[in-house]
Each structure stands twice: as C-alpha cells, then as structure tokens.
Amino acid sequence: MIVVQNLRKKYGSLEVLKDISTTVREKEVVCVIGPSGSGKSTFLRCLNLLEDVTSGKVTIGDVEVTSPKTNIDKLRENVGMVFQSFNLFPHLTVLKNIMLAPKHIKKLDKQLNEKRAIELLEKVGLAEKKDESPDRLSGGQKQRVAIARALAMNPRVMLFDEPTSALDPEMVGEVLLVMKELAREGITMIVVTHEMGFAREVADRVIFMDGGYIVEEGTPSEIFDFPKHERTKAFLGKLL
Amino acid sequence: MSSLQVILDALPTLLQGVLITMKLAFISLCIAFVIGLIAGLMNTSQNKILRGVATFYVDLIRGTPLLVQIFFIYLGLPAFLDIRISEEIGGIAALSLNAGAYIAEVVRGGIVSIDKGQVEASRSLGLSRFLTMRLVILPQALRRMIPAFVNQFIISLKDTSLLSVIGIRELTQNGEIIISSNFRAFEIWGIVGAIYFVIIYILTRLFRQLERRFSS
Numbered sequence: 001m002i003v004v005q006n007l008r009k010k011y012g013s014l015e016v017l018k019d020i021s022t023t024v025r026e027k028e029v030v031c032v033i034g035p036s037g038s039g040k041s042t043f044l045r046c047l048n049l050l051e052d053v054t055s056g057k058v059t060i061g062d063v064e065v066t067s068p069k070t071n072i073d074k075l076r077e078n079v080g081m082v083f084q085s086f087n088l089f090p091h092l093t094v095l096k097n098i099m100l101a102p103k104h105i106k107k108l109d110k111q112l113n114e115k116r117a118i119e120l121l122e123k124v125g126l127a128e129k130k131d132e133s134p135d136r137l138s139g140g141q142k143q144r145v146a147i148a149r150a151l152a153m154n155p156r157v158m159l160f161d162e163p164t165s166a167l168d169p170e171m172v173g174e175v176l177l178v179m180k181e182l183a184r185e186g187i188t189m190i191v192v193t194h195e196m197g198f199a200r201e202v203a204d205r206v207i208f209m210d211g212g213y214i215v216e217e218g219t220p221s222e223i224f225d226f227p228k229h230e231r232t233k234a235f236l237g238k239l240l
Numbered sequence: 241m242s243s244l245q246v247i248l249d250a251l252p253t254l255l256q257g258v259l260i261t262m263k264l265a266f267i268s269l270c271i272a273f274v275i276g277l278i279a280g281l282m283n284t285s286q287n288k289i290l291r292g293v294a295t296f297y298v299d300l301i302r303g304t305p306l307l308v309q310i311f312f313i314y315l316g317l318p319a320f321l322d323i324r325i326s327e328e329i330g331g332i333a334a335l336s337l338n339a340g341a342y343i344a345e346v347v348r349g350g351i352v353s354i355d356k357g358q359v360e361a362s363r364s365l366g367l368s369r370f371l372t373m374r375l376v377i378l379p380q381a382l383r384r385m386i387p388a389f390v391n392q393f394i395i396s397l398k399d400t401s402l403l404s405v406i407g408i409r410e411l412t413q414n415g416e417i418i419i420s421s422n423f424r425a426f427e428i429w430g431i432v433g434a435i436y437f438v439i440i441y442i443l444t445r446l447f448r449q450l451e452r453r454f455s456s
Contacts, residue, residue, distance in 0.1 A: 050364060
C-alpha cells in the first residue's frame with residue numbers, strides 16, 4: 001500500500017531524515033514512536049508532501065507521491081491527516097468543517113453531504129455538536145471532529161501526527177477510542193504517538209525512530225518486550 | 241454679517257461638496273479594495289515575479305507623497321501620453337492607487353496572520369491552493385482586516401481634500417471658493433473642518449457597530 005524507499009529530508013544542512021525505507025500493507029496499523037526530534041513527524045508529513053522530500057521515493061497505492069507529475073491534491077483526497085493542534089476551521093461550524101472538502105472537491109449534493117457528515121459525527125460521538133463553533137469544543141472533542149473531517153473524503157490511508165499530545169490527560173482516552181474503532185474497521189493507519197499503551201494494543205507493527213533513522217521495527221511485542229537495539233531499550237526504559 | 245449668517249450662507253455649497261467628497265471616497269475605496277486584494281494576494285504568492293511587481297507597487301506608493309501622485313496621474317501621465325482625462329477620473333485613479341497600496345499591506349498582514357495549520361489542514365483534505373485561499377484563509381483573514389479597512393477608509397476620506405488642488409469641487413475646494421469671495425477664512429475653514437469631523441465621527445460609530453455585530 002505505502003512504499004517508502006531511501007527517503008531523505010534536509011532543512012538546509014540539517015538532515016532530519018536519513019535514508020528511511022519501509023512498507024505499510026493495506027489495512028495495517030503502524031505506530032511510529034521515538035524521542036522528540038527523531039524525525040517521526042517529518043516522516044509522516046513527507047508521506048502526503050506537507051514537507052517536500054529531498055530525495056527518495058514514496059508510493060501510495062499505485063501513485064508515486066514524490067514524482068513531480070503527480071497531482072498532489074488528488075492524492076491527498078485519499079490520504080486523511082489528523083494534526084496535533086486539530087486545525088479545525090474556526091469560521092465554520094462543526095458540520096461545515098466536515099462538509100467543506102466533499103462539497104468543493106467531490107461536488108457532493110448538499111443533502112447527501114450533510115447526511116454523511118452527521119453519520120461521521122455520530123461515529124465520533126458528537127452529533128449533538130453539529131451546529132457549534134469549533135472554539136466551543138474541548139480539545140478531545142475538537143480532535144474527534146478533526147478525525148471525522150478527515151474521514152469525510154473516504155481516505156484509504158489515515159495519518160495521525162501526535163493526535164493526543166496537545167490534549168489534557170482526561171481527554172486522551174476518548175480520542176484513542178475513536179482511533180481504535182477505525183483500526184478495527186480496517187483502515188490503513190500510520191500513527192505518530194507517545195501513547196505506548198495504544199501502540200501496544202492497537203498497532204500491527206511499531207516503528208522506533210531515532211536521529212532520523214528507523215532504528216527498529218516489529219510487532220508491538222518485539223519492540224516493547226524484546227527490543228534488540230540499545231537505543232530502543234534506552235528510550236523505552238525512560239518511559240517506565 | 242454675523243458669523244452664523246456667513247456659515248448658513250455657505251452651507252448649501254459646502255454640502256454639495258460633501259456629496260462629491262463622499263462619492264470620491266466611496267468609489268476610490270471600492271476600487272482600492274480590489275487593487276489591494278489582488279496586490280496583497282500577489283505579495284503572498286510563491287511566484288517571484290508576481291511578488292516583485294506587488295512589492296514594487298506598494299513601495300512606490302508608500303515612498304511618494306499623495307499630492308505628487310495626484311499631480312503625476314492627473315497632469316504628468318496625460319501630458320506624456322498626449323491625452324486628456326477629467327479631474328474626477330484622475331482624482332479617483334490617484335486615490336484608488338494610493339489606498340490600494342496600503343490595503344495590499346493590510347491584506348498581506350491578514351493572510352500571514354492565519355495559522356499555518358489552517359493551510360495544512362485544508363491542503364491535506366485535497367483542497368487546492370486556490371480553494372484553500374478562498375474557503376479557509378480569506379474568510380478568516382478578511383474578518384481580521386476590518387478594523388484596518390475602516391481606518392484606511394477614514395484616511396482616504398480625508399485625503400479627498402487634496403483633490404481640491406486639481407479643481408474637483410469637493411468640500412475643501414468649495415470652502416476655498418467661498419472664501420475667495422467673502423474673505424471669511426475663520427468661519428469657513430472652521431465649518432469645513434467641523435463637517436469632516438462630523439462625517440468621520442458618524443462613520444466611525446457606524447462601523448464600530450457593524451464590527452460588533454459581525455464578530456458576535
């Protein structure tokens with residue numbers, strides 16, 4: 001589904017990603033963990049070209065993301081993204097946040113669009129907030145709306161960039177619950193996270209990154225119970 | 241003749257001038273808004289040439305006095321091109337180009353004040369650069385720009401008085417004409433100033449109320 005080959009990313013002379021290669025299968029849930037500054041968010045943002053890539057190749061489905069000929073807007077319709085800071089559109093109601101992209105890209109009929117948006121809100125448990133302005137929601141609610149907004153385009157892949165890092169602890173659970181539900185439905189997910197419990201429980205595979213490299217990847221048990229590399233052990237040791 | 245009588249006699253002519261002043265300000269501001277929006281968008285574009293053109297325009301206008309701009313556009317350019325334009329066209333052109341440059345800066349500031357995350361969220365949904373600007377950035381940015389627009393409207397309204405130098409019979413020019421026949425500078429300049437003040441005072445209150453309604 002997603003193939004990353006020799007991906008490199010430089011900011012000036014600072015190399016943030018140094019030769020990343022990995023593959024994500026259809027319906028796989030992959031969690032990317034690692035210390036701050038390890039390049040995990042940059043890696044994720046390279047997959048839908050929110051960051052331009054210095055060299056290497058990224059392919060999603062049969063589309064080569066890194067090819068200059070690729071229509072990046074078209075690709076992004078199939079790749080949903082959820083951000084640490086939610087990034088809801090503050091000038092639109094909750095419902096209109098979700099309806100915006102289907103309306104203008106898919107030219108979806110208004111009634112159908114609204115019906116689907118309400119279904120998505122029900123799915124994240126926020127149907128009663130449909131006419132609220134986003135700034136009247138709690139952090140956890142905002143993030144759930146952001147997930148619903150990303151799902152509205154029916155993406156084949158969902159990218160989560162530290163979706164719970166900006167939340168108060170008591171709100172982390174509600175967001176993770178929605179994400180677990182998505183994982184169960186079989187959507188391909190790549191999640192950059194510090195929630196080790198979530199990674200262990202939900203991920204099919206865990207990638208540990210440090211210093212711009214993928215140090216180690218494997219099943220949750222392989223990474224959390226039997227880490228091979230010193231750096232993985234050191235990182236996980238610090239968390240306990 | 242009493243001061244009051246002087247003012248009362250002058251009022252009909254002055255109020256005719258007020259109408260012209262308001263018309264000039266209104267038309268100029270509408271055109272300036274379009275110019276400013278385009279130049280402001282050009283200024284935030286990725287294209288170096290578009291950005292260069294917009295920057296040059298803004299720098300040129302900000303770096304020269306409005307009075308010189310008025311003379312250049314009304315007298316200079318037509319002389320060079322060997323054409324004639326009416327005072328009103330020249331005046332409106334000068335005022336529009338002048339205010340447009342300041343509005344371009346307001347627009348640019350408004351756009352860059354919007355959090356980068358908004359663009360990223362919109363683009364990651366598959367919305368193009370153009371749709372992102374139209375649906376996500378501008379609606380938020382324009383709302384933030386309202387106070388600065390109001391400010392520019394007031395400045396341009398006052399700047400219309402400079403158009404008296406090319407003979408447009410707006411408020412200031414009509415004042416001058418009256419004084420040249422009755423020599424009552426104190427009363428006439430006093431009432432002319434008072435009229436500007438009242439117009440702007442009323443407009444400011446009006447805009448403030450609109451703004452309050454808009455933001456709630």
